[in-house]
Amino acid sequence: MREGIYDVYEVFVQHNKTDHHVHVGSVLAPSPDLALHVARENFLRRDRAVSIWVVRREDIHATSYQDPDFFARETDKSYREVSGYTENGRLWRMFKQRMMNIEEVVQDMRGETR
Structure with a gap:
């Protein structure tokens, strides 16, 4: 002391x-x-x-307000943010529209054309 x-x-x-x-x-x-x-x-x-x-x-050791680069992201991870969910929904709907049903899968495996 x-x-x-x-x-x-x-x-x-x-x-x-x-x-x-x-x-x-x-x-x-x-x-x-x-x-x-x-x-x-x-x-x-x-x-x-x-x-x-x-x-x-x-x-206590803290970051400086004058160092914004400390919090810069190395890679783009915007898909983790809430704003990315609307884009995921759009992509999922596109995927489902292109999705094949079971008959089309069987035809494709047999080499038959649609």
């Missing part, structure tokens, strides 16, 4: 075991142990929780 120096700690709370930890705010404290106590008093006075995390703000 550094004497007389307070750090900013970001506080994350998990309300039950199936929930994710959620950021609820920040506290000033001289140590992680005291940050836990201060966070409990500030953010869990009326709420119940099963877990609380405190992380020194200096220990």
Whole structure:
């Protein structure tokens, strides 16, 4: 513990075991142990929780808003987006229109023409 120096700690709370930890705010404290106590008093006075995390703000590594290339996609995966589903429906309808019925399959296997 550094004497007389307070750090900013970001506080994350998990309300039950199936929930994710959620950021609820920040506290000033001289140590992680005291940050836990201060966070409990500030953010869990009326709420119940099963877990609380405190992380020194200096220990958080984040992307820069000035670096949009970090999130650029290497390959086109637009088919995974919701907007691609209408195109999939159109392609499926085209496929079904060209689909052969069982008699046409048998004729094709025998080499017969339609």
